[in-house]
Amino acid sequence: MPIDVDVALGARLPDRTFSWSASDVLLYHLGIGAGSRPGDNVSPAALRWTNDDEHLQVLPSFGIVAPTFHIDVPPPLDLPGCDLDLQAIMHGAQEVTVHRPLPTSGTATLSTTISDIWDKGKAAVLWQEGTARDQSGEALWTVRSSMFIRGEGGWGGPRGDATTVTLPDRPADVSLDYGVAPNQALLYRLCGDRNPLHSDPGFAQGAGFPAPILHGLCTYGIVLREVTDAMLDGDAARVGGFAARFAGVVFPGETIHVEAWDEGDSIVVDATVGEDRRPALAECVLTPATG
Numbered sequence: 001m002p003i004d005v006d007v008a009l010g011a012r013l014p015d016r017t018f019s020w021s022a023s024d025v026l027l028y029h030l031g032i033g034a035g036s037r038p039g040d041n042v043s044p045a046a047l048r049w050t051n052d053d054e055h056l057q058v059l060p061s062f063g064i065v066a067p068t069f070h071i072d073v074p075p076p077l078d079l080p081g082c083d084l085d086l087q088a089i090m091h092g093a094q095e096v097t098v099h100r101p102l103p104t105s106g107t108a109t110l111s112t113t114i115s116d117i118w119d120k121g122k123a124a125v126l127w128q129e130g131t132a133r134d135q136s137g138e139a140l141w142t143v144r145s146s147m148f149i150r151g152e153g154g155w156g157g158p159r160g161d162a163t164t165v166t167l168p169d170r171p172a173d174v175s176l177d178y179g180v181a182p183n184q185a186l187l188y189r190l191c192g193d194r195n196p197l198h199s200d201p202g203f204a205q206g207a208g209f210p211a212p213i214l215h216g217l218c219t220y221g222i223v224l225r226e227v228t229d230a231m232l233d234g235d236a237a238r239v240g241g242f243a244a245r246f247a248g249v250v251f252p253g254e255t256i257h258v259e260a261w262d263e264g265d266s267i268v269v270d271a272t273v274g275e276d277r278r279p280a281l282a283e284c285v286l287t288p289a290t291g
Helices: 022-031 043-051 062-068 183-193 200-205 215-230
Strands: 016-020 089-098 107-120 123-134 139-150 174-179 239-246 256-262 266-274 278-288
Touching: 016 062, 022 043, 022 062, 022 183, 043 278, 062 089, 062 123, 062 215, 089 215, 107 139, 107 266, 123 200, 139 278, 174 215, 183 215, 215 239, 215 266, 215 278
Parallel strands: none
Antiparallel strands: 016 107, 089 139, 089 239, 107 123, 123 139, 174 256, 239 278, 256 266, 266 278
């Protein structure tokens, strides 16, 4: 079996030390659509995402991509005990928790382990969890993500926990649309994800899609930024964490529809795409920062 569970489960990946600059933050924000609406170039609120002055802030989802931001080749799959095909893998879910507002530049070390492997019958779900710490050892952020790996289930392992987020039975507090630019995936791939699924039509067709698709993490960042702007006054420091499951495919040129409900201790979010409102992100919860 391409996944040797005895080897993979609990394995610690090599620590990764990385640095980032304000330019990286700006590119990431542009990649998730900041500054794309008319008037954003003169709006003080919008410019907090796109201008490198003393007001520049960092959306917490930047922490997910920061360790691999400068990689310019397709992502490696050299996980302990795993022999995987890139075309068989889809990003399943993503969480980020920030321990303090992220600095606009810095150096950190990410320590990651394979924390869970689930058997879904026709597929496996592999979870990784890691914490990035600055040079003094202080935790900056923690990430948890899953890969859905087609064809690798069926060994009799645990099916895993089901996560259910119930949408409130009332009109959303915020309802908005974001038009995905035709070149959005080509821009976002400069943030360190060169998977050809998002740029090569032939590769995308080999993976079962009619055309290259938008990165799931780009959709994730777009939705988090839109909700932060609409519900938290555009203040990145008010975001404590964001969790979501990737429920469907978004193509460049489509429209993402976002609805959000303020539940006090959390903001519940629903994100759909296209005129048929098919799911894009599910089980979405934004946790406001405390203190």
